[in-house]
Amino acid sequence: MQLDVQLKKSFRDFTLDVAFSLSSPRTGIFGPSGSGKSTIMNLLSGLELPDSGFIKLGDTVLFDAKKKINLKPDQRNVGVVFQHAHLFPHMSVKRNIFYGYKRVKSKDRQIDPDGLFKVLGVTQLLSRNVSTLSGGERQRIALARTVLSNPRLILMDEPLSALDEGHKFQIIPYLKKVFNKYGIPMIFISHSVLEMRMMTDEVLVIEKGRIQQHSAAEELVKKSWGSGLESYVNLIHLGESSPCKDLFCYNWGDNLLILTEPAEGQENLFELDSRDILLFKRHPEATSARNLLQCTVQDVYSCGNRARVALVCGGEHLIAQIVPESVSELGIKPGAMVVAAIKASAFKKIF
Amino acid sequence: MLTLSPQDISAIGLSLKVACSATLISTPFGIACAYFLAFGKTRGKALVEGLISLPLVLPPVVVGYLLLLSFGSNGFFGKFLNHLGIQVVFSLTGAVIASAVVGFPLMVRSIRIGMEAVDQSYISVSRTLGAGWWDSFFTIVLPLSGRAIFAGMSLMFARNLGEFGATVILAGNIPGVTQTIPLAIYEYTAVPGGDRMALTLCLVSICLSFVILLVSEGINRKFKRG
Numbered sequence: 323m324q325l326d327v328q329l330k331k332s333f334r335d336f337t338l339d340v341a342f343s344l345s346s347p348r349t350g351i352f353g354p355s356g357s358g359k360s361t362i363m364n365l366l367s368g369l370e371l372p373d374s375g376f377i378k379l380g381d382t383v384l385f386d387a388k389k390k391i392n393l394k395p396d397q398r399n400v401g402v403v404f405q406h407a408h409l410f411p412h413m414s415v416k417r418n419i420f421y422g423y424k425r426v427k428s429k430d431r432q433i434d435p436d437g438l439f440k441v442l443g444v445t446q447l448l449s450r451n452v453s454t455l456s457g458g459e460r461q462r463i464a465l466a467r468t469v470l471s472n473p474r475l476i477l478m479d480e481p482l483s484a485l486d487e488g489h490k491f492q493i494i495p496y497l498k499k500v501f502n503k504y505g506i507p508m509i510f511i512s513h514s515v516l517e518m519r520m521m522t523d524e525v526l527v528i529e530k531g532r533i534q535q536h537s538a539a540e541e542l543v544k545k546s547w548g549s550g551l552e553s554y555v556n557l558i559h560l561g562e563s564s565p566c567k568d569l570f571c572y573n574w575g576d577n578l579l580i581l582t583e584p585a586e587g588q589e590n591l592f593e594l595d596s597r598d599i600l601l602f603k604r605h606p607e608a609t610s611a612r613n614l615l616q617c618t619v620q621d622v623y624s625c626g627n628r629a630r631v632a633l634v635c636g637g638e639h640l641i642a643q644i645v646p647e648s649v650s651e652l653g654i655k656p657g658a659m660v661v662a663a664i665k666a667s668a669f670k671k672i673f
Numbered sequence: 674m675l676t677l678s679p680q681d682i683s684a685i686g687l688s689l690k691v692a693c694s695a696t697l698i699s700t701p702f703g704i705a706c707a708y709f710l711a712f713g714k715t716r717g718k719a720l721v722e723g724l725i726s727l728p729l730v731l732p733p734v735v736v737g738y739l740l741l742l743s744f745g746s747n748g749f750f751g752k753f754l755n756h757l758g759i760q761v762v763f764s765l766t767g768a769v770i771a772s773a774v775v776g777f778p779l780m781v782r783s784i785r786i787g788m789e790a791v792d793q794s795y796i797s798v799s800r801t802l803g804a805g806w807w808d809s810f811f812t813i814v815l816p817l818s819g820r821a822i823f824a825g826m827s828l829m830f831a832r833n834l835g836e837f838g839a840t841v842i843l844a845g846n847i848p849g850v851t852q853t854i855p856l857a858i859y860e861y862t863a864v865p866g867g868d869r870m871a872l873t874l875c876l877v878s879i880c881l882s883f884v885i886l887l888v889s890e891g892i893n894r895k896f897k898r899g
Contacts, residue, residue, distance in 0.1 A: 367797075367801050368800075368801075369797050369800065369801070394800070394805070394806075395797070395800035395801050396800050396801075396802075396803045396804055396805050396808075398801075399803075400801065401801060401802070402797075402798070402801045404794060404797075404798065406794070408792070408794045408795055408797075408798045410795055410798075410799075410813065411795075411817070412816045412817055412819075421799065421802050421804075421812075422802030422803050425802065425803035425804055425808070426803060467802065468801075468802070471801075471802045471803050
């Protein structure tokens with residue numbers, strides 16, 4: 323996908339002025355609320371009219387103020403999944419899902435609905451009434467509805483923020499599966515760094531209507547280090563667990579991790595707070611922490627009175643947060659060997 | 674005994690005919706005006722709203738007289754319609770027009786409130802799913818404001834059944850041609866000994882109105898259930 327955009331739009335007390343080119347199929351637009359993220363989405367999908375500029379998706383010009391081209395939203399083939407699923411309340415789940423599909427010419431229909439329903443796990447929801455669905459289910463139906471409308475690009479406008487805290491990340495594996503399987507490029511709009519890291523490769527940071535930075539998703543986290551003292555969260559992808567006495571073992575690169583929580587399937591994501599990793603100079607004789615990983619220090623970043631140590635252990639990466647005094651005492655510098663001790667209960671399952 | 678004369682029966686028939694035609698003819702325009710008032714972004718909205726609502730606050734007799742002026746043989750519309758051979762004054766067409774103009778603001782108000790309650794995001798979603806403007810209008814806006822449209826129609830129908838002032842001036846009170854229930858009652862009250870006949874028609878009027886209320890409530894519930 324190649325998306326070239328240059329747009330200006332003025333409101334009474336806010337001006338959006340952005341120019342960017344995207345080629346990554348998984349791009350994020352990141353910024354605080356009121357920064358202009360949703361305006362960009364409305365302009366891209368044709369729901370709002372820019373004052374000037376152009377939007378080019380592949381070789382199709384969606385909008386060009388100079389050439390007076392402005393494709394209507396229904397002609398753009400840009401799907402949108404909104405923050406709230408906005409399922410049509412007067413239609414059944416089935417009619418909702420097929421709303422866009424029916425409006426695609428049969429020769430252009432590329433996605434097999436039944437296959438998609440399986441991927442999203444919505445087959446058994448089709449006969450239900452819209453009002454009986456949970457937040458996550460509604461959002462999955464909304465995604466299915468958008469995917470079936472055969473879009474060339476899908477915009478996701480904070481699709482997780484309306485879901486309740488406990489279950490919001492459960493939808494992520496579905497999202498990932500859909501985008502992997504059907505290869506539809508997407509732009510993921512959010513104000514959460516964690517969501518950006520899980521869903522995108524590249525991130526546009528927008529603030530007060532201007533693009534501040536265009537970088538890889540992981541870079542975003544590092545850049546934000548200097549700003550506050552909030553800790554870094556390691557995202558750890560693990561496969562299926564196998565029982566180890568009353569705990570659970572996972573393979574992670576060349577390491578064996580021991581966790582208190584079991585997991586099924588090949589795609590599980592755990593978070594590990596960087597403050598929950600203890601570093602030792604040598605292998606301790608005995609410790610209550612169940613995981614002792616031999617690591618090489620890759621880099622050390624300091625921010626205020628904290629230091630973040632990037633580690634490589636058995637082919638995988640970890641970031642630990644310690645205080646600068648420990649850095650000098652342990653002699654931590656790039657290339658140094660340390661042992662990371664992590665409690666089995668420090669890993670928290672996201673999905 | 675309460676009995677209905679052939680003239681009464683024709684008055685009841687005419688009343689229903691006028692109310693039905695006026696309501697049905699007005700509905701598409703009512704929906705269009707309500708849509709404009711609910712979603713339009715033009716500056717002249719307040720003016721249009723004022724014009725549409727005017728018959729609601731003006732005395733019906735004034736509305737009737739203004740209609741008589743514009744639809745009379747020398748009036749703006751009258752001249753044009755005369756060319757086409759259509760006679761509005763003192764005809765059933767006149768009664769329908771008078772009813773339509775007087776009842777229109779009620780219908781528009783009701784539909785407009787319903788349309789304003791439709792979440793615009795649904796329209797946006799349908800557009801991004803590939804529905805054109807008309808498609809979105811018919812599949813999203815109309816069904817979601819269906820209850821309001823129906824409420825507006827029944828309100829206008831009921832108002833039309835009772836329409837007197839504008840009708841009597843534009844269409845006159847001709848038995849069998851333009852004499853609706855209220856006009857017939859008016860005539861009976863002016864005739865000595867007509868009380869009983871007037872009362873009979875009053876009862877008919879009450880029954881009709883009650884039936885409208887019941888039917889509209891019933892349909893409303895059906896809409897609610899989906």
